[in-house]
Amino acid sequence: EAGVAQSPRYKIIEKRQSVAFWCNPISGHATLYWYQQILGQGPKLLIQFQNNGVVDDSQLPKDRFSAERLKGVDSTLKIQPAKLEDSAVYLCASSSRNYNEQFFGPGTRLTVL
Amino acid sequence: QQPVQSPQAVILREGEDAVINCSSSKALYSVHWYRQKHGEAPVFLMILLKGGEQKGHDKISASFNEKKQQSSLYLTASQLSYSGTYFCGTSNRDDKIIFGKGTRLHILP
Numbered sequence: 001e002a003g004v005a006q007s008p009r010y011k012i013i014e015k016r017q018s019v020a021f022w023c024n025p026i027s028g029h030a031t032l033y034w035y036q037q038i039l040g041q042g043p044k045l046l047i048q049f050q051n052n053g054v055v056d057d058s059q060l061p062k063d064r065f066s067a068e069r070l071k072g073v074d075s076t077l078k079i080q081p082a083k084l085e086d087s088a089v090y091l092c093a094s095s096s097r098n099y100n101e102q103f104f105g106p107g108t109r110l111t112v113l
Numbered sequence: 114q115q116p117v118q119s120p121q122a123v124i125l126r127e128g129e130d131a132v133i134n135c136s137s138s139k140a141l142y143s144v145h146w147y148r149q150k151h152g153e154a155p156v157f158l159m160i161l162l163k164g165g166e167q168k169g170h171d172k173i174s175a176s177f178n179e180k181k182q183q184s185s186l187y188l189t190a191s192q193l194s195y196s197g198t199y200f201c202g203t204s205n206r207d208d209k210i211i212f213g214k215g216t217r218l219h220i221l222p
Binding site: 040041042043044045048056058091100101102103104105106107 | 115124145147153154155156157158200202208210212213214217
């Protein structure tokens with residue numbers, strides 16, 4: 001069974017630029033999560049989808065972050081414009097249902113200069 | 114409310130035991146444990162869904178004390194492969210999972 005796929009693996013941008021991350025969850029998993037993990041910290045949930053609907057986005061900085069999950073499968077997370085404090089690893093995870101075991105992708109390491 | 118993990122870091126020799134604690138100031142519905150090796154994604158260990166529940170596989174087990182709003186992860190006869198950062202995640206019913214800051218475990222040969 002293929003795992004959660006993410007791209008790109010690494011991205012370096014300058015502040016005020018835009019960036020987008022892509023995630024393909026495990027086939028059949030209805031729930032998809034985007035986390036931000038700053039060095040030395042635990043993952044922080046940004047947004048949670050159930051199929052293509054948003055379950056929770058209370059910690060998503062909506063003035064600069066956006067996410068969508070079209071057709072309830074792939075998802076993209078966008079940052080526009082980026083700030084220095086957005087430097088982090090962005091993890092995508094999926095599970096077969098809410099609050100079940102989450103399978104994490106390899107993450108995208110974002111560096112904002 | 115982010116759960117508090119203790120200790121922040123542990124150094125053990127292979128074969129020694131370790132306990133990692135996770136406590137919350139809010140009532141808990143479930144506790145989730147993950148391990149993350151350096152540069153890799155977190156990997157699921159176990160979920161505890163009700164007070165008094167205990168789970169384990171191989172030499173890693175966990176307990177959930179609902180009244181005390183805390184959980185403990187037990188690593189018995191640690192192996193080199195156990196090295197990494199352990200995160201607990203807590204949730205209330207119908208709420209998101211909030212992860213702690215992690216406990217770094219380093220096993221020496």
